[in-house]
Amino acid sequence: MLYxxxxxxxxxxxRDENLDIRTITMGISLLDCADSDIDVSCKKIHDKIxxxxxxxxxxxxxxxxxxxxxxxxKRISVTPIAMLLGASGGDPIKYAKTLDKAAEEVGVNxxxxxxxxxxxxxxPGDRELIASIPEALACTSRVCSSVNIGSTKSGINMDAVKLxxxxxxxxxxxxKDRQCMGASKLVVFCNAPEDNPFMAGAFHGAGEPDCVINVGVSGPGVVRAALSKLPKDADLLQVAELIKRTAFKITRVGQLVGNEASKKLGxxxxxxxxxxxPTPAVGDSxxxxxxxxxxxxxGACGTTAALAMLNDAVKKGGVMASSSVGGLSGAFIPVSEDAGMIDAARAGTLCIEKLEAMTAVCSVGLDMIVVPGxxxxxxxSAIIADEAAIGMVNSKTTAVRIIPAIGHSEGEELDFGGLFGSGPIMKVNEKSPLVMINRGGRIPAPIQSLKN
Amino acid sequence: MNAVISVIGKDKPGILSRVTNAVADVNANVLEISQSVVFGYFTMIMIVEIDNMHCELEGLRELLGKTCPDMETFVMHEDIFNSMHRI
Incomplete structure (x- = not known):
């Protein structure tokens, strides 16, 4: 019987709704590449990748x-390089260039x-690595960087937030001569997941196996197309059910591809x-x-509620479809990478404050937001602290990927091209949080951390 | 193992013949065909067995593209449909 x-x-x-596997990411542990000589360490990293x-x-x-x-x-995530830098010392840029070269040689983007x-x-190694991030991102094209500055279990490291x-x-x-691209490859996390396959925040956590395949599926266009067939008076239970069913089907494709990739690669x-x-493509928002x-x-009132339902229904549908769900899993809301978000930001409907509220219920955080130079x-730092506080208290991942448009001001736009899209420069509250940020120290772990 | 071929486009004589000839050329075996013409548009879905096929799916895809240049043709492994629509 043919269905x-x-x-x-x-x-x-x-064909029409942009269903795709967004990424196959191979996680590779570099712990066995650590050496007290940074050049030896870099050679081992290159060879292992x-x-x-x-x-x-x-x-x-x-x-x-x-x-x-x-x-x-097709991408690669590796053990946080600060761990290797702690053992080897030396110039962290050597590691960045090694990763970039290895990525180029195996053909990942x-x-x-x-x-x-x-x-x-x-x-040891953490401060040196963080200090080298701007140069590392400027002198490489494929390397992505992330720093986890807070967690529900440990609170928020405000010295790191300031830095x-x-x-x-x-x-x-x-x-700045390349649309400030460096900042688009840098994510500041609270509760960073160790198995996230999506860039720029992917890294291979210390608790992961030696080598592993993680798959990121996508398909906002498929969900939108399914919803467009529902009558406008269908109640929200029906909407949630339809999102769940669609997420299930999308995830099954991911499971199939993941299993196949795992088998073929051993x-x-x-x-x-x-x-x-989302991607900036029409119909993928x-x-x-x-x-x-x-x-x-x-950005209209009601956006947070709709997003909360969407995020939850995606998880519920997906979790049934796969033997192992992890990473960030939910709805991303990167402004510059989403045609609908770009329009809403241009129209002034979507502001940073509304986005911040949305991050309390979406899967990540303030993502690909361009602010005045x-x-x-x-x-x-204060934006990072606010976002981290939302993640810490709600036991969820939050992140900040924000791009100061050096030399530009509100009303202008940066155009990154490709999947990064283009972003209108959004207004930022100009009152100063300087004294609070300069205090440094740590925001203690919230009462939610005491679950044991 | 089976693959699913779908062909969509403006109806005209000889489409099915061209598709089945291409399938025979690569030694795939037709198992089922469902075809309809609605408002002049031809839609066909065909399941073929590919165990003894002489080429990869990509080869069959290219061949169908050449033999039916004015139609939209899709060739996919059956597993993707089974994964999405069967539990």
Whole structure:
């Protein structure tokens, strides 16, 4: 018996509604590459990445052809480099260049893990690595960086928050002739997941196996298209049910691709991250899903409620479809990467304060937001602190990927090109948080941390 | 193992013949066909067995693209449909 409707649904999802596997990310542990001589360490890293990932891109392309489903990115995440720097000392830029070279040689477009985990304090290597981030991002093209500055269990390291304000600014300053791209490859996390396959925040956590395949699925366009067929008076229970069912189908494709990649590469399958990750392409927008649910424009009152339901329904549908769900899993709301968000920001409907509220219920945080070039570093630190507080108290991942548009001011736009899209420069509250940020120290772990 | 071929486009004589010839050329075996023409638009879904096929799915995809240049053709491994629509 031929189920024509099912076949046509899958074909339509891929052909018209931008269903894709957003990324196959190979996580590689570099702990066995640590050496007291940084040059030896770099050589071991280069050799291990090439050994583990030499067939990654080819395998991805083979699977793509077999199922005719696009696998947009093939990527690598590695052990936070600060851990290796702690053992070797030396110039962290050597590590960045090694990662960049290895990534280029195996043909992946990004490699994540130029990272440090400092949520409770700095250990050897952490400060040196963080200080080198702006230069590392400016002198490489594929390396992505992240820093975890807080967690529900440990509170928020406000010394690190203060530091990251200046690092974000410097990353933008050093790449001001390239649309401040440096800052778009740097994520500041609270409760960073160790198995996230999405860039720029991917790194391979210390608790992960030696080598693992994680898959990120996407498909905002599929969800929007499904919702557009619902009558406008269908109640929200029906809306949530439809999102769940659609998320289930999308995730099953991810599971299939993940299993196949794991088998072909001889590497264990880690997790599926079932995120709705928008792209600037028409029809691939999370904002448009919210508008399909019934808002005139994303950012209107009701946006947070609609997003909360969307995020939850995506998880519920996806979790049934996969043996192992992890990473960030939910709805991303990167402004510059989402056609509907860009329109809403241009129209003034979507402001940073509303985005901050949305991050309390979405899967990550303030993502790909362009702010005026003269935004002081303490204001960036304070934005990071606010976002981290939301993550800490709600036991969820939050992140800040904010781009100070050096030399530009409100009303102008930065155009990053490709999947990064373009972002209107958004207004930032100009009152100063300087005294609070300069206090430093730590915001203690909240009462939610005492679950034992 | 099976693959699913779908062909969509403006109806005209000879479409099915061209598709089945291409399938025979690569030694795939037709198992089922469902075809309809609605308002002049031809839609066909065909399941073929590919165990003894002479080429990869990509090869069949290219061949169908060449033999039916004015139609939209899709070739996919059956597993993607089973994964999405069967539990």
């Amino acid at each position: 024509t409707k099912d076949f046509m649904e899958t074909i339509t999802m891929i 090439l050994r583990c990932a030499k067939d990654l891109v080819k395998t991805g392309e083979e699977i793509e052809k077999k199922y005719a489903v696009p696998i947009v990115n 990004f490699i994540g893990g130029f990272s440090a985990l400092v949520h409770k304090g700095f250990s 990251m304000g200046s690092i974000v600014r410097k990353s933008a300053e050093l790449t 590497v264990p399958f880690g997790i599926i991250d079932l995120s709705l990750a 999370v904002a448009h899903i919210l508008e399909e649910i019934g808002l005139e424009q994303c 003269d935004t002081p570093q303490e204001v960036i």
